[in-house]
Structures are given as structure tokens and as C-alpha cells.
Amino acid sequence: MDVYGYSGLQEHVRKLRLPPLGVVENLYREAEYTVRLETSELTALCPKTGNPDYYTLIVEYVPDERILELKSFRYYLQAFRNVGIFHENLANRIFEDLLRALRPRRLKVVLRANVRGGISATVVREHQKE
Secondary structure: OOOOOOOOHHHHHHHOOOOOOOEEEOOOOOOOOOEEEEEEEEEEEOOOOOOEEEEEEEEEEEOOOEEEOHHHHHHHHHHHHHOEOOHHHHHHHHHHHHHHHHOOOEEEEEEEEEEEOOEEEEEEEEEEOO
16 A cells, blocks of 8 residues: 555655765685674655655675675765665665675664654664575
């Protein structure tokens, strides 16, 4: 059911061209360690109102063969600044792009939207290699 007239928005999100996520070789792949990244500078636009939404993003992953190059990650996140996207779709798009680029042992993405209208929203998605 498309209550707000956003049919096709999910496909737009999946086809959105973003800067590539750079990766480098993990020289300590035999070690199991966690990388935790956090930023409160992620912004995107509400697709309904066009107003900016502000987020805190937390990424935790246990690397396998690759680790994330942070400068490319910053450019990647900045590309959402003028994109109309719901927070559920934003969290899932970031998760899937990181999963594809890193192929980590474990990955967890937590996206917290700043409170709007007295409602807070958090989206969490996790993956673990079997």
C-alpha cells in the first residue's frame, strides 16, 4: 500500500549513485577485533517535506580481508546530504553498501534519527558470516 504516493522510491534508493567506498588490506586478518565508527554529522532530506533530517550513525564490524578507508566513507556519507530518503531505507542502503565493500566477519549498523515531533527512531541491522 502506497499511502503517501511514494511508489518506486525503494528502487530509486537502490539505484542511487554514490561515491565508492574505499577499502584497504587488513594486515591482521588472523586477529578478531572490532572497528567502531560513529558520526553525528550524517544528514539527508525527508522525502515528504524536503526538510533536513539529522542522524547519528554507528558502524561496528569485525574485518576479514578488508578494512574501510575513512576518507572515502566521509565522502560517501556526505553524498546523502541532498537525497530524499526515509531513515529505514538510509540505514539499509548504508548497511548493504558496507557489506558488499568489506565482506566482514560481522557488521552492525545503527542509525538514530534526531527526535522529530516527539518521536525518536532507531534502525538496527546486523550480519554475521557463517
